[in-house]
Amino acid sequence: MLDLFMLQGSSFAGSIDSLVWLVTFIVGTWFVLVEGIFFWLLFRYRKQDGVKAEYFDDGREHAIKHVWIEWPHRAILALDVIIIYGAISVWMEVKMYVPVTDETIRITAQQWAWTFQHAGKDNKIGTADDIILIDEMHVEVGKKYLFELASKDVLHSFSVPVWRLKQDAIPGRVITGWFEPTLAGEYDVQCAEICGIGHGIMPAKLYVEYPEKHAAWLENPAPMLASSNPQ
Numbered sequence: 001m002l003d004l005f006m007l008q009g010s011s012f013a014g015s016i017d018s019l020v021w022l023v024t025f026i027v028g029t030w031f032v033l034v035e036g037i038f039f040w041l042l043f044r045y046r047k048q049d050g051v052k053a054e055y056f057d058d059g060r061e062h063a064i065k066h067v068w069i070e071w072p073h074r075a076i077l078a079l080d081v082i083i084i085y086g087a088i089s090v091w092m093e094v095k096m097y098v099p100v101t102d103e104t105i106r107i108t109a110q111q112w113a114w115t116f117q118h119a120g121k122d123n124k125i126g127t128a129d130d131i132i133l134i135d136e137m138h139v140e141v142g143k144k145y146l147f148e149l150a151s152k153d154v155l156h157s158f159s160v161p162v163w164r165l166k167q168d169a170i171p172g173r174v175i176t177g178w179f180e181p182t183l184a185g186e187y188d189v190q191c192a193e194i195c196g197i198g199h200g201i202m203p204a205k206l207y208v209e210y211p212e213k214h215a216a217w218l219e220n221p222a223p224m225l226a227s228s229n230p231q
């Protein structure tokens with residue numbers, strides 16, 4: 001149902017959404033159940049004329065506790081194991097292993113802009129034909145990308161909601177990760193780590209293109225943002 005509100009634009013977006021739903025369903029069911037019982041007891045045993053509150057200390061209480069505390073506790077532990085299993089599986093898929101990638105892209109964060117260094121036509125990063133753009137990233141649908149994320153100054157976070165990708169950028173470190181876009185279109189990138197007064201104005205534009213359109217862009221990699229700027 002979440003995809004009604006948010007597109008799933010990467011190969012691992014579905015796995016992350018499934019995990020979110022798993023946690024929401026398990027925790028939500030317990031929440032409704034427990035609050036339901038809680039409020040029912042409040043109303044059922046509220047102050048009533050002629051009824052005196054009683055205190056039991058004859059061993060019966062222990063038996064009641066056993067049923068109402070111990071068994072739900074065991075059930076919650078079992079459900080926790082299911083959540084942990086789901087979380088570790090998704091973590092392994094997204095973060096632990098980098099698949100064989102088709103291209104590398106360097107992403108540098110700074111106060112308050114993103115620099116994207118694309119490999120260019122030779123498909124090799126760090127060569128003369130690299131395409132360096134500010135606040136604008138171009139990738140091809142269906143290709144696997146390795147990203148190298150760095151920061152020039154403070155902590156930032158590279159967040160692409162449509163891919164369900166979020167990765168902190170840490171000064172002094174180059175953090176690698178990967179993504180495979182599955183949906184063509186224009187999407188938002190936003191810094192997701194408070195990084196100073198301009199944090200809120202640190203978005204970037206992501207263009208996910210079909211191969212023909214991406215090839216055309218490689219031929220003429222003019223910044224789209226700058227060209228659409230009426231100056």
Ligand SMILES: [Cu+2]
Pocket residue numbers: 109110112155156157191192193194195199202
């Ligand atoms: Cu930032």
